[in-house]
Amino acid sequence: MDWNRPPYRKSGDVEEGGSARPLYPMMVERPELRWAFVRKIYGILSIQMLLTIAISSIVVSVKPVSQFFVSSGGGLGLYIFLIFLPFLVMCPLYHYYQQHPINLILLGIFTVSISFVVGLTCAFTEGKVILESVILTAVVVVSLTLYTFWAAKRGHDFSFLAPFLFAAVMILLVFSIIQLFFPLGRISMMIYGGLASLIFCGYIIYDTDNLIKRYAYDEYIWAAVALYLDIINLFLSLLTLFRASDS
Template sequence: MWFRPPYGKGPDVESGANRPLYPVMLESPQIRWAFIRKVYSILTVQMLLSVAVASVVVFVRPVSHFFVHHSAGLGLYILIIFLPFLVLCPLYYYHQHYPVNLLLLGIFTVSISFAVGLTCAFTRGKVILESVILTALVVVSLTLYTFWAARRGYDFNFLGPFLFSALMILMVFVLVQLLFPLGRISLTIYGGLAALIFCGYIIYDTDNLIKRYSYDEYVWAAVTLYLDIINLFLSILTLFRASET
């Protein structure tokens, strides 16, 4: 599971290009809609790349077997797990510097996708499919709701401190689970709590996308939403896997 980075500094997009996204909007609607389209275009490429990389790991069996049956595979697996965290720091620093930002974003996406593929490689196909479908439905529903709510003047910036606190509690729960495994019940609790937290983050980050990110922060906006979706998928996957054990 990859926790989201800290916040840094739906509807028919084409037909709504001349209407404000929210009541107190100060900038040109065309500029903001263009920014949103750019972010979601990058996010779409990230998700397609993730599906492609994870599919290779899942369906090309020698890849997953290498990490299980070879000693060198364990070291490489640990590297892949920590690589996203190592790339995240320079990505945050260079997220406004083209083309370095896109290069780092590609490395970041591939490394996470590879690790997600390894997680799915030893999971039943039915569970993976159910998790993908449910994640897609939740993401689309929450995105449309946030755009609808923003148009009517609702603001979700207040969620930031609560979500961050909940994320810290979840991290402590994971640490306790690693030291003192509690079995199936703890996995079910973890999956349910994590899913709720990252549902909240999808709303929070979509609201930031609509109102707060500047136009040159498109890479970082895509990173936050991408991590929200990946973490939501892994949380639902954990929940379904725990229900089958």
């Protein structure tokens, strides 16, 4: 699963702070302003993840829900619609991302549609594989987030990752298209899952670094979307890897 990544601007374009010492190098605003922004983003992200867990759990545990999507023509059409719905929501979300509460409503629709897709993916996967993917995703996300904050405080910058990550995602996209028309087997899926996991680990570092240094205060929706997609894509990549290795 891959999505267009929204742009960002430097935080200094919106807010300029006083004489307090910056929280991290390259910052110009007061520490309390940036910390308030960071807390806001992770608060929104936490709600998104809880909503995804709740919806996915319902889809997995209530068998008639998953059976409806795969056993009827209308269910299959709805499943395809849910796959493309996040792309459709991104357009109005880009236009209204500063207008409350429209931006939060669109963000909710975006999150719910992805949650259903994640739930349907898990519905046809063994519980052991799902549990392994969830645990490893949680450990990786927490570890990389703490590392990025630690590295950024010491002056490290990860903006150089942007062209490499973009090229890597393009390779994954081409690989997926080839796999769709010319299936290469279990080994190729393991390779795909492993490479995708590494790429989205890089994106977690890159987007967390942007959160610390570059996102403006009115771009909290984009910051939350970017980190949410990083985590979901990492989970789905690990799910692909473990499912292929377990088969």
